[in-house]
Amino acid sequence: MSKRNQKNRQKQKVNYIGGRKSFVRILEEMNEQDPNLIRFYKEVHWSRKKGCFITDTAEHNYKLMLERLDETEVNTENNNEKCNAAFKEVLGHRSGYAKELGHSVIPEPSIALHKNRDYLRIVEENERNKN
Template sequence: MPVTEPVKQKKPGRGPAKCTEFNKLRKHGKIPLKISDGEMAPCCENVEMFTTRISWILKHNADMSYYRWTDVPKADKDELIERVRGDLELDWDLYNHRMAVMKALHKRFSAFHCGLHKKYLSYGSHEEALASGSILVNPLVWAKLCERWGSDSFKKISNQNRENRKKHNINHKAGRKSFVRILEEKKEMVEKMNSLEPEKRTEESVAAIFREVLGHKAGYAKGLGEMVIPESTRERDRQRDKEYATLVERHQKDAEYHKPTVEVMKGDMIKMMERQLETDKILRWLLAE
């Protein structure tokens, strides 16, 4: 009697996201978002919904055959942006609102690509992956991606990146800067803040200390992450020139105000000197007698 192998049952999973909570709120209008000045990410209770919706828009409308987000044509990016703007309350005149959407699209595009690659690696061979496909993208896109992932050049780069990541014992999040240097900078910033008088410990003072200790880098606030818009050098110089101009104008007004008094004092000094000269002449005459 032949022995039949038991059929393996697939473990239940979450399945594709359906944006149920989003659809409930969307019935009442666009989803409200709060993006504070100087930041490029939402800071409200709808943050997760913001990320989820952008992921959904990408998965259903983006052409994932492009290797990088920077390779996606501008027309395609504009279409995706319009879909995001159609669902979320955004002030598109504000730079940080525009950058919040662009950065989120960029990150979720890369994350979706990474997920597709993991799906490709889960198959036993390149041929099996190519034949099985994926429900997340259409067959033509999947074939193009498989062709890239199966190439020797991609495998070489992927293997090298994998080996490099294995050497990391700690997930370092500060670039090339060591933890020791981070602690030193923190200590230095605390000492500088403590040296200030309580009334001078303002947000401007904190920002100035950050710039002084951490240094400057165009388009990026060191130590504050990529979601914080830094104060540009040009804007800082413009503000400083404005303060100097205000200071000069105030001194000029003070000089004009005190000019009559100074003229009177000069006249009095001249009279005093003339009297002194007359007194000296009289004294010399008396001594001569």
């Protein structure tokens, strides 16, 4: 398993510098201020110590996003939507992607799980705790 993980790690073209914080946590913190995916990308790929992007690929992707954004008409009302569209155009987008909870999508449980007594008990307990 360790060897497989090492091989997979070497395949990465762009590293992540968020440390222990997950993408979702950083994105949620930024969404409270301004839901802009291009700013989010820079936040998780910019080294404050070095004052530059951590890889050339990360810098290239960021510049492509800015180019795509410049190609569109700037409208302050829909600026975040245009930033998010440029982000998805450069990096791609998987509909319903939830492996790392990308785009804060939480998948629906399967039909079989709805019939599971333990699952139903936990759901009921969660609802009580929310209140």
